[in-house]
Amino acid sequence: MPETIPVDSVGLVTPITLHIDTPITLECGRTLPNYDLIYETYGELNANASNAILICHALSGDHHAAGYHSMDDKKPGWWDSAIGPGKAIDTNKFYVVSVNNLGGCKGSTGPTSINPETNKAYGPDFPFVTVSDWVNSQAVLADKLNIQQWAAVVGGSLGAMQAMQWAISLPERLRHVLIIASAPKLSAQNIAFNEVARTAIKSDPDFHNGHYTEHNTLPRQGLGLARMLGHITYLSDEAMGQKFGRELRNDTIHYDYDVEFQIESYLRYQSSTFVERFDANTYLLMTKALDYFDPAKDFNDDLAATVANIQARSLVVSFTSDWRFSPARSQEIVDALLSAGKDVIYAEIEAHQGHDAFLMPIPRYIDIIETYMQQVAKECEDV
Secondary structure (H helix, E strand, O other), X not given: OOOOOOOXXXXXXXXXXXXXXXXXXXXXXXXXXXXXXXXXXXXXXXXXXXXXXXEEOOOOOOOOOOOEOOOOOOOOOOOOOOEEOOOOEEOXXXXXXXXXXXXXXXXXXXXXXXXXXXXXXXXXXXXOOOHHHHHHHHHHHHHHOOOOOEOEEEEEOHHHHHHHHXXXXXXXXXXXXXXXXXXXXXXXHHHHHHHHHHHHHHHOOOOHXXXXXXXXXXXXXXXXXXXXXXXXXXXXXXXXXXXXXXXXXXXXXXOOOOOOEHHHHHHHXXXXXXXXXXXXXXXXXXXXXXXXXXXXXXXXXXXXXXXXXXXXXXXXXXXXXXXXXXXXXXXXXXXXXXXXXXXXXXXXXXXXXXXXXXXXXXXXXXXXXXXXXXHHHHHHOOO
């Protein structure tokens, strides 16, 4: 916990829940008659509402991107290294909005919410959601906040897919888009990883076809295995080697199946903490949204045609050791934008941390974001 709030922190923040009574029809064909979105804001909206930034989260993320909920918090929000006064996304200049996606488990309507038709948790009966659905619901939030146009929409990984979809679907509603550590669609290998994770969850005897809350239990083993698998794919071999190597927990080998290597201990710890804070049905939903993302499918698989109507200027960032969303996948996005005559800047960051690098305060990465956002801030004054 912080003894004092750092001077470059947004400080203590309180999440806000917006209840929306207007129905939303989802891409899967089902309709939610009403729903909640929970979000946080940092900084102040200026007089002409031109300085608003939307932060989109990744698979297991949420709305708590910066600051602290209380002085008892052990750590700040997930992107606190980049958001705050004087930081790359400077809250002295920007009004930053971070929202938990529809279908989430941290306050927005999702599988853990009460289904008004049954008065029980939705569980597995919650409808499938897609990246386009998230963009549509986020646009409703923007309307409620009187934000007609974002200065920028920013995201990493699954968050970057949302940012890209914003630029494609609602081109007039954002001036810049930051696409970090992402891809225009998942590879077969990535879909395979997600399916193994889902199978682990669904195979847990405590899963009960998704109705585990009615049985007063959780599929801890299955969700924990899914998290372990995911965590391995988010790190590079070099990162794991540097952090853990083949270090033993004790000085001698015991020749049994208990935890002996530090990497084993680390993965089990990640697993045990994750299952207590994240919902299994939500994990299934989020991985499916990843799998389904493919905006070019509506444009005969022509990515250049897909981005042809984008009006926003783009910053695309990749990381050299990210093998799950490799630089080559970001370059596909850049090539499509260039083919369509769009204004795009591309940066490939030398980093050993793997996919998780997009969450890290890597100096060159942060410098690039800061330099780009300084230009965005100057433009806000002229809008």
